[in-house]
Amino acid sequence: MKLYCKVVALALCLGLLLLLYLFVGNADEPPLKVAKESHLAHVSSGPAGAFAPLLQAHFRPIQAAEEEAAQVSKREPRLHKKAAGKRSGAKGKFANVRRPKDQKHSLPQLPSLQWMHLAVVACGDRLEETLIMLKSAILFSRRKLKFHIFADDSLKPEFERKLQEWPPSYTRKFEYNIYPIAFSVGNAQEWKKLFKPCAAQRLFLPMILKDVDSLLYVDTDVLFLRPIDDIWSFLRAFNSTQLAAMAPEHEIPKIGWYSRFARHPYYGTTGVNSGVMLMNLTRIRHAQFKNSMIPTGLTWEEMLYPLYQKYKNYITWGDQDLLNIIFYFNPECLYLFSCQWNYRPDHCMYGSNCKGAEEEGISILHGNRGVFHDDKQPTFKAVYEVIRDFPFEDNLFQSMYYPLQSKFLNTVHTLCGRIPQVFLKQIAKTMKQVYESRVIVNVGANFRL
Numbered sequence: 001m002k003l004y005c006k007v008v009a010l011a012l013c014l015g016l017l018l019l020l021y022l023f024v025g026n027a028d029e030p031p032l033k034v035a036k037e038s039h040l041a042h043v044s045s046g047p048a049g050a051f052a053p054l055l056q057a058h059f060r061p062i063q064a065a066e067e068e069a070a071q072v073s074k075r076e077p078r079l080h081k082k083a084a085g086k087r088s089g090a091k092g093k094f095a096n097v098r099r100p101k102d103q104k105h106s107l108p109q110l111p112s113l114q115w116m117h118l119a120v121v122a123c124g125d126r127l128e129e130t131l132i133m134l135k136s137a138i139l140f141s142r143r144k145l146k147f148h149i150f151a152d153d154s155l156k157p158e159f160e161r162k163l164q165e166w167p168p169s170y171t172r173k174f175e176y177n178i179y180p181i182a183f184s185v186g187n188a189q190e191w192k193k194l195f196k197p198c199a200a201q202r203l204f205l206p207m208i209l210k211d212v213d214s215l216l217y218v219d220t221d222v223l224f225l226r227p228i229d230d231i232w233s234f235l236r237a238f239n240s241t242q243l244a245a246m247a248p249e250h251e252i253p254k255i256g257w258y259s260r261f262a263r264h265p266y267y268g269t270t271g272v273n274s275g276v277m278l279m280n281l282t283r284i285r286h287a288q289f290k291n292s293m294i295p296t297g298l299t300w301e302e303m304l305y306p307l308y309q310k311y312k313n314y315i316t317w318g319d320q321d322l323l324n325i326i327f328y329f330n331p332e333c334l335y336l337f338s339c340q341w342n343y344r345p346d347h348c349m350y351g352s353n354c355k356g357a358e359e360e361g362i363s364i365l366h367g368n369r370g371v372f373h374d375d376k377q378p379t380f381k382a383v384y385e386v387i388r389d390f391p392f393e394d395n396l397f398q399s400m401y402y403p404l405q406s407k408f409l410n411t412v413h414t415l416c417g418r419i420p421q422v423f424l425k426q427i428a429k430t431m432k433q434v435y436e437s438r439v440i441v442n443v444g445a446n447f448r449l
Contacts (some may be wrong), residue, residue, distance in 0.1 A: 119148040123198035136224040147176035186305035194318040219275040225427040243283035245335035246272040247342035263314040265328035274320040276342040348416035361425030379416040382407035
């Protein structure tokens with residue numbers, strides 16, 4: 001009898017548990033099988049399960065949009081977050097925004113089709129040197145160039161005659177304007193004689209070239225050993241405050257001129273060299289610059305002449321010193337690029353001290369101190385003469401690279417001549433790219449026809 005009662009009591013308990021299970025439901029049961037990664041992933045099969053069809057109907061458009069986005073992302077992956085972060089402060093044409101493929105027809109002109117602007121100032125006997133610089137620029141550039149040449153009135157007809165003599169295959173790649181020397185503020189004669197003849201003209205480019213957004217300025221004694229397109233791309237690396245880019249004057253403070261002799265403020269620990277200067281002219285025109293004259297900011301044009309008057313008894317290198325003073329007070333406005341983009345005799349005449357050039361080769365050669373024309377640095381002179389003597393439409397390797405190698409054999413007695421690989425590495429790479437674009441691509445196109 002006792003056993004029978006125990007069995008009945010146990011059966012009643014099991015029945016009660018079963019009823020509770022039916023009415024309440026099992027909270028540990030896995031969720032309903034809706035679309036993967038959907039907004040219903042956390043809905044249980046308990047009491048809330050009764051609302052699952054309604055929720056599914058509500059989220060179906062969102063789910064469909066997610067699936068469409070997933071398909072788009074497979075076809076067109078997003079930019080890497082780190083790369084996008086670097087450009088987060090950029091504005092206008094520096095913004096790098098991905099758009100769906102069906103909107104490409106509404107995009108502005110692609111960067112590869114935009115003009116690159118190159119400015120130079122030539123006075124006195126700088127005609128030939130300037131033309132060789134322009135020749136080196138046009139030999140390797142991928143995009144079209146606009147030359148802005150500031151020159152003495154006597155040089156204008158010579159520039160026009162020489163540039164028109166270049167073969168059509170190259171003249172199609174550039175346009176040019178020749179401007180008179182002009183200074184918008186202060187005493188023109190003072191500016192003209194500030195350092196080398198007319199060198200101070202570069203300070204006034206933002207006010208003269210009002211329709212130009214960005215510009216690369218170079219001295220006449222500069223040679224491009226790779227496409228200008230590559231240094232032009234640094235404009236995209238500017239953050240929201242940067243408006244110009246230059247290379248350091250020296251790599252080692254102990255042998256730097258500014259760190260040893262300057263009597264005025266200068267940028268960083270070694271100062272900067274203005275022989276190669278990339279500028280966002282739009283930003284320069286609109287910026288307010290901190291200065292040592294008044295507590296409030298001044299525009300570029302307002303600042304130049306008072307700054308010169310204050311420091312004219314302390315500056316040695318003219319307009320370059322003024323630029324160093326400006327960026328001393330406004331360091332956030334300057335983007336610094338490597339010495340390989342402004343490689344000068346100082347980088348090898350005391351021993352090799354430009355790591356960027358050692359690793360990648362020289363990108364832009366700057367033959368300051370007249371080394372393109374004397375025998376103090378025969379390595380620099382060899383590069384200048386080979387580019388000068390190169391017939392435009394000849395084979396680059398046969399008529400430029402091999403003669404350059406031969407000339408370097410006569411320079412091994414100098415410190416710069418002992419590192420020919422630094423001079424040859426980048427230009428060899430550039431020539432290969434030019435060859436592939438002009439020969440291999442064209443042959444392939446003709447073969448397909």
